Amino acid sequence: MSTPTWLPAALKRTDFADESALEIAVWTLFQTDFKTPPVFRNEKIFVDRNPHKACPNREHSYWHLITEGEPEENRTTPVPDRLEHLPWAKPIIENEACPLSAIKVWSNRRGGSTHVCIWFDRMNYLVILKQLPRDNYFLKTAYRPGSQGRQRLHKEYASWKKNGARL
Secondary structure (H helix, E strand, O other): OOOOOOOOOOOOHHHOOOHHHHHHHHHHHHHHHOOOOOEEOOEEEEOOOOEOOOOOOOEHHHHHHHOOOOOHHHOOOOOHHHHHHHHHHHHHHHOOOOOOOOOEEEEEEEOOEEEEEEEEOOOOEEEEEEEOHHHOEEEEEEEOOOHHHHHHHHHHHHHHHHOOOOO
């Protein structure tokens, strides 16, 4: 099956002088993609524009998306795979209902919050939104799960679907 026309190509770190140049390109793209809140099922998705503790010259949501680890203030180094695939976040959110893409969407509870998982299994890219009061959402994270993560997502989605849950 081919890549959908609405999904941009992933960036390649080899196309940039170094990872710093890649990070700057992704930062610019993020600012463009999330300047106006994208929409998920007629509701706005917000990002945290406050500075990130580990990188004060980048917005919290952006830095959280391109890094990993705990505690949050130790997330000092971008992860190349997250940088390369961040251009997929907004298009996957906006095209989750496209019947040809077969994107899986379900909700779960984490730490007292309701999260919506939008997983484009075919491309192995997961976007997680946190539900906010008054039906809006917050962009929590986005990444490509490893093989164990994929297995967990398949089971979680199957269980959610089996139980007849709805968003």
